[in-house]
Amino acid sequence: MTEPQITLYRLQACPYCERVVRTLNRFGLEYESRYVEPMHSERNVVKRVSGARSVPAIVDRETGVTMSESANIVEYLEGTYGGAATDGGRAADDAATDGGRAVDAEGGA
Amino acid sequence: MPDFDVVSLPETDHVSEGDAAPDFTRPLVNEEYWGDRALDDVVSGPTLLVFHPMDGAFQATYLYNTIDDHGWADDLDVLGLSISSPYAHKRLLAERGEGVRIFSDPGAGVIEEYGVAHDIDGMTGITETRPAVFLLDADRTVEYAWVASEHPEFPDAEAIDDAIDRLVD
Numbered sequence: 001m002t003e004p005q006i007t008l009y010r011l012q013a014c015p016y017c018e019r020v021v022r023t024l025n026r027f028g029l030e031y032e033s034r035y036v037e038p039m040h041s042e043r044n045v046v047k048r049v050s051g052a053r054s055v056p057a058i059v060d061r062e063t064g065v066t067m068s069e070s071a072n073i074v075e076y077l078e079g080t081y082g083g084a085a086t087d088g089g090r091a092a093d094d095a096a097t098d099g100g101r102a103v104d105a106e107g108g109a
Numbered sequence: 110m111p112d113f114d115v116v117s118l119p120e121t122d123h124v125s126e127g128d129a130a131p132d133f134t135r136p137l138v139n140e141e142y143w144g145d146r147a148l149d150d151v152v153s154g155p156t157l158l159v160f161h162p163m164d165g166a167f168q169a170t171y172l173y174n175t176i177d178d179h180g181w182a183d184d185l186d187v188l189g190l191s192i193s194s195p196y197a198h199k200r201l202l203a204e205r206g207e208g209v210r211i212f213s214d215p216g217a218g219v220i221e222e223y224g225v226a227h228d229i230d231g232m233t234g235i236t237e238t239r240p241a242v243f244l245l246d247a248d249r250t251v252e253y254a255w256v257a258s259e260h261p262e263f264p265d266a267e268a269i270d271d272a273i274d275r276l277v278d
Contacts, residue, residue, distance in 0.1 A: 033144055043141075
């Protein structure tokens with residue numbers, strides 16, 4: 001089994017993570033899922049990898065890029081693997097998902 | 110006069126010494142995260158594969174205490190496997206099983222394939238594993254195998270120590 005180029009640190013049922021997954025799938029990118037501790041304070045592995053405890057976080061071995069925050073990741077994936085812009089409705093999508101942090105997923109807590 | 114019986118388990122055609130341990134892919138849990146792993150990718154040297162009843166059963170607790178007491182994880186890779194969820198595995202590893210990683214096999218498919226399945230009397234819909242220990246070398250050949258034939262039964266830790274000593278220089 002060859003190692004997928006991208007490692008995705010995620011939580012079960014985390015909408016921000018699913019958003020990254022949708023983008024990975026859209027570009028047909030191979031990735032390895034690592035499900036981490038739901039408690040923000042205990043996600044030390046994510047902190048070690050990315051410098052912050054927020055998920056989603058990805059490591060792209062192909063480019064050497066590590067980053068967190070779903071909007072940043074989606075933008076990075078589109079810029080790196082999307083060729084021309086493929087997603088017309090991104091701005092509206094951003095406002096809808098990242099505005100309210102009801103779920104303990106991305107960012108603090 | 111005590112009136113009880115130790116239950117004898119029926120004969121089973123389980124994986125045994127000289128066999129190649131069947132490869133499988135299941136979520137593998139460590140102290141920090143869990144993700145799909147193939148056994149073949151994880152086994153890179155001498156490895157102790159321990160099938161244990163679900164996390165929380167006293168047999169599982171005793172087995173992990175034995176693993177810790179004998180320091181097996183210092184000598185080789187130790188991999189557990191049970192039907193419990195990854196979250197249960199993480200709780201277990203927070204308390205014992207230093208250096209151990211545990212596969213999660215809730216559907217008991219791996220347990221069936223290894224021939225160590227054990228239905229719990231009076232519990233519908235759960236397929237458990239018999240306690241079982243397989244010592245593998247780097248190419249997944251089984252060098253030592255022990256599968257419980259009674260319920261409850263525990264492996265002979267000294268015999269496992271000896272088998273590990275023979276395999277690990």
